[in-house]
Amino acid sequence: MKFRVLILINAGAVAVTMAAVNYYFQRNMYDMAITFAATLVTSFIVFYYLIEKYIYSKIILIYKLIHNLKLGRDLRDALGEHTSADPINDVEKEVKEWARQKKTEIDALKTQEKFRRDFLSNISHEFKTPLFAIQGYIEAVQDDDLEDKVMARQFLDKASKNVDRLSYLIKDLDEISKLESGELPINYTKFKINDLIKEVMDGLELKAKQHNIKLSFKQKYDEPTMVTADRDKITQVLVNLLDNSFKYGKEDGTTSVTLFDLHDTVLIEVTDDGIGIEEKYLPRLFERFFRTDASRSRQIGGSGLGLAIVKHIIEAHQQTINVRSTEGLGSTFGFTLQKIKQGLPFVALPILKS
Missing domain, CATH: 3.30.565.10 (Histidine kinase-like ATPase, C-terminal domain)
Incomplete structure (x- = not known):
């Protein structure tokens, strides 16, 4: 509903009420008509001033702020300032749409945060397993002081396999990171x-x-x-x-x-x-x-x-x-x-x- 129409309806309601009260006491149709007209004009002016000053201007400001934030400063400057003919309804639509977008963004951020935690947990575990194995084999060889050469060879071979596993892990992580960022081009x-x-x-x-x-x-x-x-x-x-x-x-x-x-x-x-x-x-x-x-x-x-x-x-x-x-x-x-x-x-x- 348009802003002025809304004010007119409220002013009309007040004018009808005052005219009815006047007719009830005076029983004069002419006085009732004068009262109705005077009250309608006065109420419209008063309501318009009050709503314009304390409500409508604030709504316009909120609407422009939301609209400009959604467009972005650069696009807003290119399009020029936008003024709506019915900012009250537009503010309601903008706020609802913005709320839906923010809820979607929050849900996406929560999902990404869960993925990040899972990823860090997984990669930590994947790195710790071969690292601890390498550490254990090397310490065993050091403690033995290479006296049992067969055992030392076996432990070093196992440590080498875990080093290979770490190398594969780092290589795959690097590759998947580059694929996601587009750093690895597709050569057709x-x-x-x-x-x-x-x-x-x-x-x-x-x-x-x-x-x-x-x-x-x-x-x-x-x-x-x-x-x-x-x-x-x-x-x-x-x-x-x-x-x-x-x-x-x-x-x-x-x-x-x-x-x-x-x-x-x-x-x-x-x-x-x-x-x-x-x-x-x-x-x-x-x-x-x-x-x-x-x-x-x-x-x-x-x-x-x-x-x-x-x-x-x-x-x-x-x-x-x-x-x-x-x-x-x-x-x-x-x-x-x-x-x-x-x-x-x-x-x-x-x-x-x-």
């Missing part, structure tokens, strides 16, 4: 995804045999499929997913890579027949340091950042990654890549930063 090239999959599987064949796992490559069509992506980073994605399937696969099991040629994209799936993952853990699987079975995961090794890195690389390509799993039956990780249609020129996709 065109290549045959079929050939890359075979190349990665050949390179991991010995490791698969060490885990007694058979590798299998399936594709819907035998023709080579051209994609546009960062070949080195997609190699890292495949290595991480295959290595993950070795760690959690079953003895004498199978890990298969399946290629699906879709309309504009290619879907690559890595499937194992291992222990699987409980459904409640699936939404958190790509979080840093998240482990479904912490004790077994640390015995297996790894930095706990492999799947988080995989997710960041795929999302940096503006593509999607998903997982489906059944406990006791196995897991399937699938991701998409942009396909190049035969006969069309190659155009590198732009890199978008959030």
Whole structure:
């Protein structure tokens, strides 16, 4: 409702009341009309002055403050001062909208704070485990004064393995930090995804045999499929997913890579027949340091950042990654890549930063 209309209604109510009182005592229609008109004008002027001075001006100030804060100083100066025809209603809308935004921001900050605490706790634990192990092995060798050379060699080898684990952890942390900040660019090239999959599987064949796992490559069509992506980073994605399937696969099991040629994209799936993952853990699987079975995961090794890195690389390509799993039956990780249609020129996709 407009400001002046609101004042007029209040003034009219007072004028009607005064006119009715006048008619009750005087019983004169002319006096009643004069009283009504005089009271209406007087009330309108008084109400307008009082509301304008003590209420309306304050509301205008609040509205401009909220409006300018939302726009920002630079944008406000570019647009000029904004004056609303109905600031009372606008203030109500602005305040409600601002309250919703602030609640969303507060919820996001709480979530980020919880993530920060969990992350610091996880990284502290991940660093302490190998550091304490290294410290223990070195102290044992120092106490023995190298008298038992066989034991000393064994302890130094174990200390060396923990140093390697720390190196992997620091390297993965540095990489995921650069991926999040956009410091690691995506260098798009065109290549045959079929050939890359075979190349990665050949390179991991010995490791698969060490885990007694058979590798299998399936594709819907035998023709080579051209994609546009960062070949080195997609190699890292495949290595991480295959290595993950070795760690959690079953003895004498199978890990298969399946290629699906879709309309504009290619879907690559890595499937194992291992222990699987409980459904409640699936939404958190790509979080840093998240482990479904912490004790077994640390015995297996790894930095706990492999799947988080995989997710960041795929999302940096503006593509999607998903997982489906059944406990006791196995897991399937699938991701998409942009396909190049035969006969069309190659155009590198732009890199978008959030």
